[in-house]
Amino acid sequence: MMMDVFMRRQALILGTFSLVGIIVLWQVAVASGAINPFFISTPAAVWEEFLVQLGDGSLLTNIAASLYSFALALGLAVAVGIGLGILAGWFRDAEAALEPFIWFKYSAPTVAFYPLFIAWLGYGTPTIVAIAFLFALTPIYANTLSGIKNVDRDLKRVATSFGGRPYDIFFRIALPGSVPVIVAGLRLGVGRALTGVVVAELFGANAGLGYSIAYYAQMLQTTQMMVSIVVIILLGVAMTQALSFVEKQTDAWRTSHDT
Amino acid sequence: MGMAVTSIRDASRRNVLQGWYPKRSSMVSFLSVAAFFILWQVAPELGWVNGRFTSQPSQVFLAGIDVVLHDNFFYHARISLTELALGFALALAVSIPLGVLLGTSQTARYLIDPPLMALYIAPTLVLLPILVVWLGIGMASKVAIVFLGALFPIVVNTMAGMREVDSKLIRAARSFGASKFDIFIQILIPGSLPSILTGIRLAVGRAVLGVVVGELFVSQAGIGHQLNTYGSSMRIDRLLVYALVVSAFGYALTAAVRAIEAHVRTWRPE
Numbered sequence: 001m002m003m004d005v006f007m008r009r010q011a012l013i014l015g016t017f018s019l020v021g022i023i024v025l026w027q028v029a030v031a032s033g034a035i036n037p038f039f040i041s042t043p044a045a046v047w048e049e050f051l052v053q054l055g056d057g058s059l060l061t062n063i064a065a066s067l068y069s070f071a072l073a074l075g076l077a078v079a080v081g082i083g084l085g086i087l088a089g090w091f092r093d094a095e096a097a098l099e100p101f102i103w104f105k106y107s108a109p110t111v112a113f114y115p116l117f118i119a120w121l122g123y124g125t126p127t128i129v130a131i132a133f134l135f136a137l138t139p140i141y142a143n144t145l146s147g148i149k150n151v152d153r154d155l156k157r158v159a160t161s162f163g164g165r166p167y168d169i170f171f172r173i174a175l176p177g178s179v180p181v182i183v184a185g186l187r188l189g190v191g192r193a194l195t196g197v198v199v200a201e202l203f204g205a206n207a208g209l210g211y212s213i214a215y216y217a218q219m220l221q222t223t224q225m226m227v228s229i230v231v232i233i234l235l236g237v238a239m240t241q242a243l244s245f246v247e248k249q250t251d252a253w254r255t256s257h258d259t
Numbered sequence: 260m261g262m263a264v265t266s267i268r269d270a271s272r273r274n275v276l277q278g279w280y281p282k283r284s285s286m287v288s289f290l291s292v293a294a295f296f297i298l299w300q301v302a303p304e305l306g307w308v309n310g311r312f313t314s315q316p317s318q319v320f321l322a323g324i325d326v327v328l329h330d331n332f333f334y335h336a337r338i339s340l341t342e343l344a345l346g347f348a349l350a351l352a353v354s355i356p357l358g359v360l361l362g363t364s365q366t367a368r369y370l371i372d373p374p375l376m377a378l379y380i381a382p383t384l385v386l387l388p389i390l391v392v393w394l395g396i397g398m399a400s401k402v403a404i405v406f407l408g409a410l411f412p413i414v415v416n417t418m419a420g421m422r423e424v425d426s427k428l429i430r431a432a433r434s435f436g437a438s439k440f441d442i443f444i445q446i447l448i449p450g451s452l453p454s455i456l457t458g459i460r461l462a463v464g465r466a467v468l469g470v471v472v473g474e475l476f477v478s479q480a481g482i483g484h485q486l487n488t489y490g491s492s493m494r495i496d497r498l499l500v501y502a503l504v505v506s507a508f509g510y511a512l513t514a515a516v517r518a519i520e521a522h523v524r525t526w527r528p529e
Contacts, residue, residue: 014369096287107513108506109468115490115498195382217388225389233381240380
């Protein structure tokens with residue numbers, strides 16, 4: 001009976017076990033004196049510091065600042081990425097005209113242009129938003145493009161032979177058909193936008209989770225840094241999981257629509 | 260009617276493709292890039308934008324020559340390349356065996372998967388400041404950030420590759436008396452190579468990003484250090500030279516791995 005439950009829930013049980021194991025190991029390694037707490041702090045100290053930062057409001061202020069930049073950047077990336085992706089997916093010339101720039105953007109480490117944005121936009125939110133926007137743009141554009149471009153040919157032919165105009169084909173077939181691919185691009189974009197916000201905040205900001213990490217790093221306060229690091233990792237996982245869920249929903253919806 | 264129209268259009272398109280002149284799409288790409296450069300060159304001269312902030316292609320070109328001749332370019336490039344190569348080699352050495360272990364042992368996968376996925380999804384670059392606290396502002400912290408950036412894509416893709424290998428091949432090999440080692444060398448490794456290369460390609464991008472971010476954050480030498488120097492002194496022409504060098508390097512490296520990937524995919528037996 002016990003064995004049976006274990007076999008069915010193996011993934012969950014072993015996964016939880018390993019996360020708990022890491023925390024215990026972390027605590028024990030420091031408590032036994034094997035590692036100096038100055039370097040890695042301890043889970044207990046991080047938890048206490050988390051409560052302190054939560055209590056004095058600084059954690060929420062930083063989360064709010066990061067999420068504000070994140071939302072602006074992602075919103076822009078969605079608008080521009082989906083807009084350009086539709087344009088390039090529908091008109092071949094638009095795709096050809098955009099392609100060299102997208103390729104460049106895809107292979108260039110965007111952060112190399114960070115000092116340029118500082119020169120143009122100054123320190124602070126506009127630069128952070130610009131960097132995160134560029135981080136998130138590519139996957140959203142690329143997925144929208146491939147979604148619109150790879151529309152089911154049979155569906156398109158059926159629609160044409162029943163007198164469907166390009167307008168109908170676009171709104172009734174191409175756009176709905178590419179929703180799952182676009183959502184997949186969005187999931188990648190969310191992760192990259194978060195990276196962009198945090199990295200840009202590391203370099204220069206006056207609030208935000210990345211700023212707080214860089215700030216406490218200068219004072220060599222590991223515990224305070226760990227709080228923000230853990231929060232960022234949790235935020236990244238939570239947001240990506242949420243979009244994976246949406247992705248599955250839209251995928252199921254498409255399949256049921258087809259049959 | 261509809262069919263006839265389609266076939267005529269197809270025929271004329273085929274003629275265009277077979278002609279001696281370049282494809283329409285490459286022409287459009289070329290024109291759009293040319294338009295971009297002309298606009299960039301002309302806009303500051305016409306006073307549309309402030310040239311101090313945008314520089315010009317001609318100035319960037321001259322600055323490029325200047326940087327190569329008088330700016331210790333190769334010294335900084337060597338530092339950055341060393342950091343990249345060390346971090347990437349370490350990542351390869353750790354990630355492929357780890358990916359093989361996770362791909363072949365279910366218990367190991369259940370144990371390591373949750374923390375692994377969390378670190379794969381989360382921006383590993385947030386660990387940069389703490390790595391600097393641990394390892395100092397020299398090359399070690401950049402090697403570490405490259406290692407962390409490159410590690411997870413390779414682990415995840417190696418693991419996926421191991422699991423995608425055709426189980427019929429393994430069963431056939433086993434019934435002909437192949438040992439576990441034979442199966443590993445003859446089937447698992449070649450079967451998962453394309454997927455491993457996909458991981459390496461993703462890792463290359465993250466590794467180059469890691470070097471640049473690491474050096475921009477804090478450093479005493481390297482390409483990122485130079486980016487920072489010229490950014491803060493508003494030498495946009497030199498800044499762009501370094502940014503373009505990094506971009507071209509990232510592009511070339513990714514394209515090279517992509518070419519190997521395509522080669523391996525066609526080479527793999529059906």
